[in-house]
Amino acid sequence: MFTDKIELKDIDKMDPEYRDLLGRVLTIQADCEIGGPHLYVEKMLPAAPTKLDQLIVARTAAEEIDHFRKVARVAGDMGVDVSFVLSQPNEKRFVDTFRGLITTWEDNSVFGFLIDRVGRYQLEEFYDCSYLPLQRILPDIVTEELGHIEYGYNKTAELLTKGDEQKARVQKAVDHWYVRALDMFGRSGSKRAERYRYWGLKRRTNEQARDDYIKEVDPILLSMGLKVPDPLKGRRYT
Amino acid sequence: MPQAAPDTEKLDEHLLEVVRALHGAVKQGVSHTNDPKLMDKAIEDCKEILDVIMAGEVKEWLN
Numbered sequence: 001m002f003t004d005k006i007e008l009k010d011i012d013k014m015d016p017e018y019r020d021l022l023g024r025v026l027t028i029q030a031d032c033e034i035g036g037p038h039l040y041v042e043k044m045l046p047a048a049p050t051k052l053d054q055l056i057v058a059r060t061a062a063e064e065i066d067h068f069r070k071v072a073r074v075a076g077d078m079g080v081d082v083s084f085v086l087s088q089p090n091e092k093r094f095v096d097t098f099r100g101l102i103t104t105w106e107d108n109s110v111f112g113f114l115i116d117r118v119g120r121y122q123l124e125e126f127y128d129c130s131y132l133p134l135q136r137i138l139p140d141i142v143t144e145e146l147g148h149i150e151y152g153y154n155k156t157a158e159l160l161t162k163g164d165e166q167k168a169r170v171q172k173a174v175d176h177w178y179v180r181a182l183d184m185f186g187r188s189g190s191k192r193a194e195r196y197r198y199w200g201l202k203r204r205t206n207e208q209a210r211d212d213y214i215k216e217v218d219p220i221l222l223s224m225g226l227k228v229p230d231p232l233k234g235r236r237y238t
Numbered sequence: 239m240p241q242a243a244p245d246t247e248k249l250d251e252h253l254l255e256v257v258r259a260l261h262g263a264v265k266q267g268v269s270h271t272n273d274p275k276l277m278d279k280a281i282e283d284c285k286e287i288l289d290v291i292m293a294g295e296v297k298e299w300l301n
Contacts, residue, residue, distance in 0.1 A: 008239065008240065011240050012240050037288070037292065038292060041288050041292055042292065045288065046285070051267070051271075051277040052271060055267045055268055055277070055281060055284070056264075058260060058263070058281070058285075059260070059261070059264045061260070061288055062261055062264065065257055066253070066254075068253070069257065072246075072249065072253075073246065075243070076243040076246030076247075076249070076250070077242050077243075077246060078242075079240050079243050080243060081243035081244065081246075083249055083296050086291075086296050087294030087295065088294070
């Protein structure tokens with residue numbers, strides 16, 4: 001296992017596999033950061049239930065754009081141009097979850113609660129990682145992601161107080177996003193994930209991270225009076 | 239030092255300005271929750287800024 005810590009000035013001396021994997025993970029991270037606003041800004045900025053919620057949608061987008069900026073800077077400094085993802089259509093996003101459009105407030109709320117939480121997990125993979133410029137941008141980004149998760153949770157909980165019909169709509173959104181959240185961790189037994197770990201770029205295997213997520217999320221869903229969807233139904237990556 | 243990708247710094251500076259402008263507009267709205275007109279104006283400002291980012295015309299931003 002590789003245990004050194006790498007600065008930008010050392011990157012050209014690194015093994016090509018290291019540079020390829022780092023460039024790849026930064027590109028995907030940048031795509032996910034900007035992919036969020038592309039999912040919800042168009043329909044949710046005008047349609048959020050209150051003016052304050054509309055402003056919070058805009059603030060969330062601002063924070064995600066800033067996360068993109070920080071990741072793009074780390075990538076750009078090492079010679080990897082990720083700017084193409086800014087103009088990429090949603091259907092070409094690296095991660096399936098970001099293909100499409102959020103059109104309901106239930107989906108927007110559950111997305112924050114479940115998918116931004118996966119975002120937090122992905123960022124936590126880089127804690128203590130071997131590439132120091134990446135490690136340095138994490139604390140502020142994770143703090144803001146925690147805010148998005150909390151907002152999503154609160155809005156989901158608020159919707160659940162509005163009767164059975166509303167609760168059914170929330171459950172439908174949970175059924176939709178839960179399996180996508182689990183898929184976001186990638187294939188179990190992935191060889192690439194092993195190489196990320198070998199180079200000190202990630203901490204856990206895909207299946208370990210997914211299991212941790214399930215252990216965190218399932219009790220929250222149950223405590224909210226929601227059903228935990230079948231974790232295998234509709235999954236693309238197991 | 240490695241060779242940076244083209245326009246790395248320019249894009250970083252541009253997006254930082256965008257983010258600051260968005261936060262400014264949001265703050266303006268959030269601090270006037272008793273004034274619907276000001277909130278509408280802030281939401282409209284946010285929409286205008288976000289529409290440009292969502293359009294993704296990166297070359298236009300940087301020229």
